[in-house]
Amino acid sequence: MASSLSTEDDVLDRLKKNVDPTVLSDREAAIRKRASEQYEKAQSRLKDLVDDNSTLPVTISSINIDGAKNTRTGFLQKVLQETFAKSKEPGFTLAEALRELSRDCHTFSRFGIFHQPTLYVDLAGQSGGKTKLNAKITLRELSRFILKTGTDMGNTEGSGYLSLTYRNVFGGAESLNGYASTGTRTRSAYEVNFQAPVNANPDLILEAGGYASSRSHHYYSSHEEVLRGGKVGVKWGEHQATYNGVWRQITGLAQGASPTVRCDAGDSLKSSLRHTFTRDRRDSHLLPTRGWMVRSESEVAGWGGLGGDVAFWKNEMEAQMAAPLGASGISVSGGLRSGLLYPLSLGVGDNKKPAQPSRINDRFQLGGPTDVRGFRECGLGPRDGNDSVGGDVYIAGGANIYFPIPKVGPEKPLRLQVFANSGRLVGLQGLTEDGGNVNSSVEGVLKELGNGLPSIAAGIGLVYAHPIARFELNFCLPLVKRSGERGRKGLQLGIGIDFR
Amino acid sequence: MVSLPIPKFLKTLFDSFPLLTYPANPLPSRCPKFGTAPSLYVFTTPEDAVSGNPSFNPSCLKWQAYLKFNGIEFKTVPSNNHASPTGALPFMISQQKSVSESTEMTVIPSNKLTAWIEKHGYSLEEADMDSARAKAFLALVNAQLRDAWLYALYLEPNNSQDLAGVLYCGSSVSAVSSFLLRQAKAGARQQLLQAHPGGVLDPREIYASAGDALEAISTILGRDTWFFGGRDPGLFDASVFAYTHLILTLRWHSKENALLRAVMRHDNLLGHEKRIRDKFFPEAKTPDPDHRLEG
Numbered sequence: 001m002a003s004s005l006s007t008e009d010d011v012l013d014r015l016k017k018n019v020d021p022t023v024l025s026d027r028e029a030a031i032r033k034r035a036s037e038q039y040e041k042a043q044s045r046l047k048d049l050v051d052d053n054s055t056l057p058v059t060i061s062s063i064n065i066d067g068a069k070n071t072r073t074g075f076l077q078k079v080l081q082e083t084f085a086k087s088k089e090p091g092f093t094l095a096e097a098l099r100e101l102s103r104d105c106h107t108f109s110r111f112g113i114f115h116q117p118t119l120y121v122d123l124a125g126q127s128g129g130k131t132k133l134n135a136k137i138t139l140r141e142l143s144r145f146i147l148k149t150g151t152d153m154g155n156t157e158g159s160g161y162l163s164l165t166y167r168n169v170f171g172g173a174e175s176l177n178g179y180a181s182t183g184t185r186t187r188s189a190y191e192v193n194f195q196a197p198v199n200a201n202p203d204l205i206l207e208a209g210g211y212a213s214s215r216s217h218h219y220y221s222s223h224e225e226v227l228r229g230g231k232v233g234v235k236w237g238e239h240q241a242t243y244n245g246v247w248r249q250i251t252g253l254a255q256g257a258s259p260t261v262r263c264d265a266g267d268s269l270k271s272s273l274r275h276t277f278t279r280d281r282r283d284s285h286l287l288p289t290r291g292w293m294v295r296s297e298s299e300v301a302g303w304g305g306l307g308g309d310v311a312f313w314k315n316e317m318e319a320q321m322a323a324p325l326g327a328s329g330i331s332v333s334g335g336l337r338s339g340l341l342y343p344l345s346l347g348v349g350d351n352k353k354p355a356q357p358s359r360i361n362d363r364f365q366l367g368g369p370t371d372v373r374g375f376r377e378c379g380l381g382p383r384d385g386n387d388s389v390g391g392d393v394y395i396a397g398g399a400n401i402y403f404p405i406p407k408v409g410p411e412k413p414l415r416l417q418v419f420a421n422s423g424r425l426v427g428l429q430g431l432t433e434d435g436g437n438v439n440s441s442v443e444g445v446l447k448e449l450g451n452g453l454p455s456i457a458a459g460i461g462l463v464y465a466h467p468i469a470r471f472e473l474n475f476c477l478p479l480v481k482r483s484g485e486r487g488r489k490g491l492q493l494g495i496g497i498d499f500r
Numbered sequence: 501m502v503s504l505p506i507p508k509f510l511k512t513l514f515d516s517f518p519l520l521t522y523p524a525n526p527l528p529s530r531c532p533k534f535g536t537a538p539s540l541y542v543f544t545t546p547e548d549a550v551s552g553n554p555s556f557n558p559s560c561l562k563w564q565a566y567l568k569f570n571g572i573e574f575k576t577v578p579s580n581n582h583a584s585p586t587g588a589l590p591f592m593i594s595q596q597k598s599v600s601e602s603t604e605m606t607v608i609p610s611n612k613l614t615a616w617i618e619k620h621g622y623s624l625e626e627a628d629m630d631s632a633r634a635k636a637f638l639a640l641v642n643a644q645l646r647d648a649w650l651y652a653l654y655l656e657p658n659n660s661q662d663l664a665g666v667l668y669c670g671s672s673v674s675a676v677s678s679f680l681l682r683q684a685k686a687g688a689r690q691q692l693l694q695a696h697p698g699g700v701l702d703p704r705e706i707y708a709s710a711g712d713a714l715e716a717i718s719t720i721l722g723r724d725t726w727f728f729g730g731r732d733p734g735l736f737d738a739s740v741f742a743y744t745h746l747i748l749t750l751r752w753h754s755k756e757n758a759l760l761r762a763v764m765r766h767d768n769l770l771g772h773e774k775r776i777r778d779k780f781f782p783e784a785k786t787p788d789p790d791h792r793l794e795g
Contacts (some may be wrong), residue, residue, distance in 0.1 A: 165658045247673070258605075259532045260527065260530075261530065262529070262541070263579075263583070265580065265582040266582045266583060267580075269671065269673050308672060315690070358528060382526065383524065384527060384531060389527060389528065389531060389699075391525070426526075427526065427527060428529050429526060429529060431530075433546070436529070452522050453520065477517045478517060481520075483523055484525070485525075486519075487518060
């Protein structure tokens with residue numbers, strides 16, 4: 001029952017999300033082309049009409065909303081509020097009225113609870129030297145319950161999931177989502193999440209949720225991590241701010257686990273505030289050929305009255321750029337990113353504890369086929385025995401040149417790539433449980449970053465950007481590394497959604 | 501995997517990569533550094549770990565005492581069961597010189613500690629633990645005394661809150677502490693139910709058999725300095741001390757201190773506890789006479 005409800009939405013969702021037109025089949029492309037030609041023709045006819053009358057003074061006397069039976073009237077009114085206010089201003093013209101109304105339609109569609117709205121405008125006589133307009137917006141609500149099961153392709157992890165979404169819970173575009181998954185590395189993950197737009201604004205969204213998961217980190221560091229936590233946050237535009245409280249447990253150690261992992265086993269609590277900012281101007285995030293992206297992520301844990309038993313300031317920055325080389329179909333892309341974990345003193349007043357050295361589950365990991373190619377996953381940085389124990393500071397960067405494949409052409413999301421990438425991950429030295437000078441330790445580690453060349457690998461390979469994930473098969477050779485770092489000589493397969 | 505023969509020139513070419521290898525990255529600050537002395541991972545507080553004071557867990561204290569009897573220098577490290585290769589503390593990490601001169605860390609779980617100590621400790625003139633008699637008495641300690649200990653610590657309402665909760669389930673968030681304590685109590689109950697099938701745990705019966713066990717242990721010690729007439733304290737002395745010392749020094753709730761009262765009845769066991777404490781743990785907490793009187 002539920003799955004039959006979802007099919008229709010599913011297809012539409014996927015079509016909507018499918019931002020990369022190159023992957024559409026020829027037939028679909030042809031249909032689209034015809035439709036868009038008709039649309040353009042209609043648009044240009046409308047445009048002529050509007051252009052002739054664009055300065056006509058108008059006022060909007062009513063907006064009829066059709067088909068929003070589960071949505072609150074107050075919510076709909078809030079969306080239209082601004083349009084009505086503007087329509088009362090003296091210089092309001094037909095062109096402005098149409099712009100306002102289509103903006104409202106766009107707003108409705110962004111809540112994710114309606115199909116694409118349709119707009120109809122009619123004349124309703126004259127009043128006070130102004131032409132009165134009646135507008136009608138036809139909305140069609142998406143089904144309220146969606147049950148989805150499927151397989152997910154994360155960064156080098158395959159998993160199966162079950163997700164249940166209850167859309168438009170209180171008639172104000174709120175959504176409640178339940179999610180359960182299990183995979184090759186995620187033994188189990190559960191999440192419940194509630195989202196609601198504030199003041200009927202799709203750009204300001206409140207979020208609250210709880211989660212529990214158990215993940216295996218045996219492939220690089222001989223342990224499992226169990227998380228149980230909750231978060232509340234707000235999203236506005238490209239920003240997101242979240243409070244996160246999580247109980248972490250390092251358990252299920254392998255027989256050969258290193259003393260470092262044994263030392264960090266057990267419980268810890270993180271109470272943190274996090275802010276992320278992303279500005280993405282790339283044409284595609286799976287295989288960008290032009291544009292740029294910047295991202296920054298900052299987290300403060302355990303500082304002041306936050307509580308928990310870990311305290312640090314963590315910051316990560318990333319920048320990516322891509323540009324085509326003329327009309328050859330060849331494009332280049334480059335990226336640089338860095339991260340720093342700065343230990344802070346924990347608590348306030350008499351309970352204040354000096355800054356503690358970081359734990360394995362707070363430190364950064366680096367390396368892997370979707371990260372720094374030519375190295376195994378989390379294969380860079382300090383190692384204790386068989387375990388990658390992570391580091392407090394990293395810097396990584398890379399450059400790719402994408403060549404279209406002869407006879408396949410640049411329209412297809414298939415490329416030959418030549419790349420070189422590098423990274424360096426180091427740990428803070430000289431801190432103890434009783435404290436230590438964090439600043440001089442950070443200075444020391446920054447100096448160490450510039451000590452010699454970073455670890456470098458280069459290679460050549462094939463890239464295929466499928467709409468759900470990017471696949472890469474590379475032949476790579478590590479050129480420079482630190483003793484103990486795990487390079488990958490020869491073929492390396494990368495599957496993921498988040499390539500660096 | 502299909503392995504294809506690799507042409508020789510390709511292999512030589514391959515082997516030349518990476519072109520440059522720097523020395524290994526140093527470990528981050530929190531990673532444990534090991535000297536020549538082995539580290540015993542036990543339940544203890546950070547302060548007690550530094551001063552080498554007794555662990556608050558009987559199994560840990562037993563091995564801690566036995567290592568001391570054997571004159572082995574070691575340091576104690578605060579830890580928890582998640583860290584242990586067997587799922588239970590204690591365990592030891594020791595540096596081992598391998599043939600290639602590089603040092604290698606070996607993890608020794610508690611069930612391999614006897615063999616390790618035999619190799620590294622003094623040869624003590626302790627009593628033979630393989631005799632049937634010694635085994636029978638060890639079983640008394642490991643069953644009756646342990647059951648009463650578990651009951652007193654985890655299932656007596658006040659003790660579990662004020663002792664088990666603080667010692668084993670401390671966390672900066674009270675919801676997490678109480679979740680951990682609930683888990684620990686359920687674990688203790690399950691262990692006790694294995695020994696007392698039928699689904700009912702009668703504290704009187706559990707304490708009474710612990711009392712009988714202490715009576716028997718006291719009789720076997722008699723007027724000897726160490727158990728079974730050994731010239732040095734042995735593993736059995738360590739096993740008994742681990743319980744008597746903790747029973748005598750823990751601040752039991754006055755209405756839930758049946759075990760304390762049972763130990764107090766045997767002067768020779770009190771003397772045994774004091775002898776070991778004075779000789780091997782001079783800085784340890786002494787039993788509080790005022791607190792004892794409350795009983």
